[in-house]
Amino acid sequence: MKFTRIDVFNFRKLRRARLDMADKQTLLVGANNSGKTSAMKALRKFLKDRGGIDTRDVTASNWAAIEQIAGAWTQEAEADLSTLLAQLPFLDVWLHADTSEFHHVAHLIPTLTWTGGLLGVRLRLEPKKGADIKAGYLAARQAAKMLHPDGITANGFALWPRDFREFMDKRMKDLFELNAHLLDPESYTASGPVAPPPLPPLSEGIGPNPFAGLLHICEISAQRGFSDAGDGKGDDGDTAHAASRKIASQIQTYFHKHIDPETDPTPDDVKALMAIHEAETTFNARLKNGFANALTELEELGYPGGLNNPKLSIATQIKPVDGLDHPTAVQYDISGDASGVRLPESYNGLGFQNLVSMVFQLMRFRDDWMQVGKFKSQVVTPEDRGIEPLQLVLIEEPEAHLHVQVQQIFMARAHKVLRNHEYLEKADSAFTTQLVVSTHSGHIAHAAAFEELRYFKRELPNYGVVPTATVANMTGLFGADTQTRRFVTRYLLSTHFDLFFADAIIVIEGAAERILLPHLIQHRHPDLAVAYLSFLELGGSHAHRMRPLIEALEVPTLIITDLDAVATVDKNGKTVSPSAQPCYGADQTTANHVLKTWLPNLAEIDTLLATPPNTHCHTDAARPIAVAYQTPQEVTQGGQTQAITPSTFEDALVLANAEAVREAAKAKHACAMTRAFAKSISDASTPEDLATALFERLDKSPEKAAFALDLLYIEDIKVLRAPPYIEKGLIWLAGALTGGEGAA
Structure with missing residues (x-):
């Protein structure tokens, strides 16, 4: 048995969102404020807490429709609440079960x-x-109107409730509750728009907890409350005591459930209890002797007095758990030898505390589920104990305080910890564990399989005043194209996964762009400088392979690529020259697969050099994607001004920053390419001569990264200007992020 899909409706940012569940672990990734937390809260409130939903959980853009529904109510007409319920939060849960599990799901069979x-x-x-x-x-x-007929005054005063939202703020929990309805499996659709299937006619609810006896759900929340040894007075038992002893409190809980010798004692437990009793007797004898004089003195004062008044006695009662109820119950051995130098729990780093705490909780979740230790009673197998066949574990932001290697190790092993039990490790185990993790860490995402990622993407506010979010499933993204899938997944594994958390993506050709673009953005595009940008370094021959992923993410994406002009082919179909200096009327084509097969889907250089439709760069009409490549730019050289089309980022940069290149060439260790570029600037008599000299130098033995590094040596990096085609692309990207004119 397993969850296959959970559809969330009208809950916070998720107006209509589909969460396909992977067999083992599902990772929720996406930029900040993209809906990941909304998804985790929905799972918690509907499946774990089974309630606690209030007006803040209703998708904000729904309130306009809700107010319209409530505003149409009159005393005379009967209200149709179905339209109201369709605007309130609900969850569609789809499971897969075999006929052998009929006894678990009999109440769910329609x-x-x-x-x-x-x-x-x-x-x-x-x-x-x-x-x-x-x-x-x-x-x-009506009651508010009777007391205050004027309604809302000029200064905003009004009696409760001024609208239905305000009424629900106070009364929602009193008037509403969760109820479950069975869905028709025939209404399940594997793909297509996220839409709730209709309930069967005359559907009756089956209560708020349809998964009782079927689902064991646990959660590790994002707020785990760790503290450092220097924070407050945690180890002195003061206000920070609980926060600094998260692991110790977990150990006490585990002790009560699985180890406590007073619960169904074993022979070993009897020995421990006898030892505790002996210690208690000895200690009580010492207390009696130690307090004898004080108690005698009290009696001499007449208290307690009289034959009928009880006498004061002092005794102790030692409980097994008392040995764990102190600030240093959990310690770390830091000696590395037999000396046994130990420090309390809070003296270790926050990252280590978080890691140990999370792993211990996972072990406790597993053992609670499998009823390990004292839970076992006298039965033999988990099936005999009535254990739920399905466990769902939710973890929010496990990366807190963890360095990157530990993040990856935890993510790679978390599911294995949850399955480390003799009845769970079997290939034919009747018990299923599914893990859902929300994260902001590219390193956590890196440790998971690509098919396990669920990308949360923000949508424009189509339904009201606030944006909502949808979810993209990475499974099957590349269809039957196994080569593209292999390339993309291996590329991401070898580089980074931060594009899943970015505000915008910039795809670039090579190292030179990667070195210089951040500086060009920082000093000339402040809106982009404060955005979370992900740079993907891909040549023009490979960037198109990322198309399915980039289109699925729907993040504003600027592809900065080269024209890659080649001369026309001869009568035998062979290219006359492998590369050519771009120019009009030369019957040239591009070798760049992005330009030929994606954007703008053109091959002829003459057509590519024509002014793009929006005068900025070629864009995708359906998605926030644009491509920028070399176009004619005005160059002044030898007293002449001419439109020159560069062939690469490097010569375009030289043509736009001649003085900066001259300065960089004067550095002691400037590379040969930088010096050659500076010489070309000095020697060329016309813009065309300069462009030819630059092209020929690039065609020999390019040192592109070294050239870019040389430019970092100039005195004022702020004078460096982006080539015009890149400047246009950055203007478009800034507009795409802010909704300004650049995105038009």
Whole structure:
């Protein structure tokens, strides 16, 4: 049995979002404020807490429609609450079960013809029995009107409730509750728009907890409250005590459930209890002697006095768990030898505390589920104990305080820890563990399989005043193209996964752009300088392979690439020259696959050099993607001004920054290319001569990265200007992020 899909509706940023569940672990990735936390909260409130939903959980853009529905209510007409319920949060949960698991899911089977496979359950907010939403709201509004007929005053004063939102703020938990409805498996669609299937006619609820006896759900929240030894007075038992002893408190919980010798004692437990009793007896004898004089003195003062008044005695009662209820119950041995030098838990680094705490919690989740230790009672197998067949574990932001290697190790092993049990490790185990992790870390994402990623992407506010989010499933993204899938996944594994968390992506040709673009952006594009940009270094012959991924992410993406002009082919179909200096009327074509097959989907150089439709760069009409490549730029040389089309980023940069190149060439260790470029600037008599000299030097033995590094030596890096084609692309990207004119 396993979860296959969970659809979230009308919950915070997720108006309509589909979360396909991987068999083992599912990673929620995406930029800040993209809806990952909304998804985790929805799973918690619907599946774990089974309630606690309030007005802040309703998608903000839905309130306009909700107010319109409530505003149409009158005393005379009966209210149709179905339209209201469709605007409130609900969850569609789809599971897959075999016929052998019939005894677990019998209450979820919608028809007698079910023979295994999908089962669907909708969890939604509904009025409690006897609750009359319409009558309560209208009565509250009428009462406010009787007291204050004028309604809202000029200074904003109004009696409660001024609208239905304000009414629900106070009454939602009193009037609504969760209820579950069975869905028809025939209504399940594997793809297409996210839309809730209709409930079967006359559907009746089956209660707020349809997964009782079927699901064991646990959670590690993002706020784990660790402290450093220098924070407050945690180890002295003061206010920070609880926060600094997270692991110790977990150990106490584990002790009570699985080890406590007073619960179903074993022979070993009896020995421990006898030792505790002996220690208690000895200590009580010492207390009696130690307090004898003090108690005698009290009696001499007449307290307690009289035959009928009880006498004061002092004794101790030692419980097994008491030995763990102190600030140094958990210690770390730092000696490395037999000397046993130890420090309390809070004296270790926050990262180590977080790692140990999370792993221990995972072990506890597993052992609680499998009823290890004292849970076992006298039965033999988990099936006999009525253990739930499905465990769902939620982890928010496991990367807190962890350095990158530990992040990857934790993510690679977390599911294995949850399955480290004799009944779970079997290939034919009847128990399933599914892990859901939300993260902001590219290193966490790096440790997971590409197919396990679920990308949360922000949408424009199509439905109201705030943006919502959708989810892109990375599974099957490249279809049957196994070569492209292999290339993209290996490329990302060998570089980084930060594009899943970026505000915008810039695809570049090589190292020179990677070195200089951050400086060009920082000093001339302040909006981009404060954005989270992900740079993908890909040549023009490979960037198009990223197309399915980039289009799926729908993040503003600027592709900066080269024209890669080649001369026309001869009568035998062979290229006359492998590369050519771009120019009009030479019957040239491009060798760049991005330009030929993606954007702008053109091959002829003459056509490519024509002014793009929006005078900035070629863009995708359906997605925020643009491509920028070399176009004619005005160059002044030898007293002449001429439109020159460069062939690469490097010669375009030289043509736009002649004085900066001259200065860089004067550095003691300037590379041969920088010096050659400076010489060309000095020797060329016309713009065309300069362009030819630069092209010929690039065609010999390019030192592009060294040239870019040389430019970092100039005194004022702020004078460096981006080539015109890149400047246009950056203007477009800034507009795409801010909604300004550049994106038009």
